[in-house]
Amino acid sequence: MVTRSQILVRGIVQGVGFRPFIYSQANRRDLRGRVRNNTTGVLIEVEGNYSDIEQFIADIRSNPPPLSLIESIECSHHLAPADYADFLILESAQQGERFVPISADVSTCDACLKELFDARDRRYQYPFINCTNCGPRFTIVEDIPYDRAKTTMRDFEMCPDCRAEYENPLDRRFHAEPTACPVCGPQLYLLSADGLEVGPDVVAPQDTVAFVQGLLLKGRIVAIKGVGGFHLACDALSPEAVEQLRRRKYREDKPFAMMANSVEVVEQHCFVSEAERRLLLSERRPIVLLEKRPDSEIAQAVAPRVNNLGFMLPYSPLHHLLLNNLDQPLVMTSGNMSNEPISYDDGEATRRLNKIADYFLLHDRRIHMRTDDSVARIHDGREMILRRSRGHAPEPIRMAFRFERQVLACGAELKNTFCLARDKYAFVSHHIGDLENLETLQSFTEGIDHFKRLFFLEPEVVAYDLHPEYLSTKYALSLDDTATKIAVQHHHAHIASCMVDNQIDGEVIGVAMDGLGFGTDGRMWGGEFFVADFLEAERVAHLAYVPMPGGAKAIREPWRMAAIYLQHAFGDEFVNLDLPFVKDLEQRGWPTLRSMVATRSNSPETSSMGRLFDAVSSLLGVKAEVNYEGQAAIELEAMADRNCAEGYEFQISPTENAIEGGPVIRDAVEDLLDGFPAAVVSARFHSDVANLIVSMAAKVRNDRKLNRVALSGGVFQNMLLLGKTCEMLRRDGFQVFTHARVPTNDGGISLGQAAVANALIKSGRI
């Protein structure tokens, strides 16, 4: 007996080959009907034997297309037959409640790669080859539903060959929206720095990429338009090329990422574990931070004074062509001036980058949403994301709870992301950057508008950081008054973010070790111990306050924090210590600083662990002034002797909740005076901070009968500290939660804000 069923599949089901998959499954079981995308998901109608329909649904559930992510399958069965003669794939319909997660950009698949290098294929060496299983998605989508007409590929009309593939349900490019070929699709072109096209008299169009590879090997710097924005590329083995790139980009020390053709090339320069190999090869293709081999020939200037290198493998056909047969890595850093967002528009890029790049390798496929490369590393055998962007965004993070109302969380100032949430999804944005200039702010507001449109969101709740000066806070407060505004303390958001990341609920011991975040007492926090849940964070202990002379200047000049901590530990007599550090203090301006602190002018108080790391780092001789965020701590970690286990003692008095940093500084100074190398002092300091965390957690466990510890905050990007802390906590019987899916740095703040705001709404307190 023939019966009809209507099936709605929700989740990531558009742009991932879902309809052809349904088509082939229906044909296999002799079912007739229709499948179409709507604004809610994929809507299927099938008729045939009921048992066949049941099997058909079971197959969808158990074996969906590789890039899809099914959230739910809703069915109405036993409807009257519509007497369909066949099974058809229909054009998209504008109906439903407009809520379809859009796939992230996916690296080139094996089938496309094979064609790319097959001289008989019509897409041989075509830099924009893609199919249903790979290619650009988020970066080219202008609106939903996901159809070619709503992407930047609408600029290109398909040729008859491409259209035939696109319309053939049995072709692997069936409804591959960005599909293209050399006849009809995007084209590459090469410009010199002065904007003139390098014509066929210099290089034949089909040889352009090989020509660019040659330019790079000759030491030139080339701006290359990629999937989510521009890269600046140069030869990673050439000190001259890399140093020139640094000079032109005004980027002194912050490490550059690199791209290599294969894991084997990466292995010439870094140690690569099995888990790291898998991460490098994963379809998201993040930059993976790896331990540098001592015999690596990478130019020092690629990553000065750090022991990790960031590598990624090619993820677009253009990259595969550019690195083809290349047995050495290229620097591939974001195409921007320092502190500006990545360039993505041709005109704007050539204007902004023409003092940096010698050439521009461009193409005419527009990038709608700029997206930086993601950054990840392996911790404890699993992926730990440090920058969640291309390859991840805008994929939603699935919640263990439901958002009562639609929430917009505006995030923090540095490494900003925003987050829009509804139902059981949190859409954490791609990496926006440091909200310190107009360009980044614009990228932030445009991003929010785009996400609202894509996911049909109209937030009723707006969460923001307590810091009154953050541009994200000012933005939140400037929004119209109908939304409920909720301020969330920075470190509470960190802990909540770690809890969401691990899908846990209830009270935890929250340890937030961070740079700076505005506290509820108006001071700058960052070395915090909480008893926390989503609703509340009770601050049970923190690093003792010290002044931060000059405010933000103390972040750029870590010597200021070293001087303050020395004064704290030894009194004003510290200037007589026999340390290299005190030699040029006078010249640096200590007397002024001293009176500044004495009169409490421009010296906000801080309990930041990040600033204590700065102080120790400076004491051990790293640069007096840093030029990128976290540099002093990163160099301190890099210099530590990995074989040294013992630490100093922080003093935790059983009654006080302020932990003094002075004793640790005294121990470190004594070691230096005794002639211990900086490597040992650094290692001991790391052990010591780990010790502090474990003793404090043990104290809270005694008092409050809690055994779960959530670790969050930018300081835990330090793998030496994170590793030691986790190991010691576990040895002591704690259950430890660290970040994996969202960054431990401020990139994770927006997700935590959304969770806290939701809990407050749910509780009825707001």
Ligand SMILES: [Zn+2]
């Ligand atoms: Zn493909």
Ligand SMILES: [Zn+2]
């Ligand atoms: Zn074509």
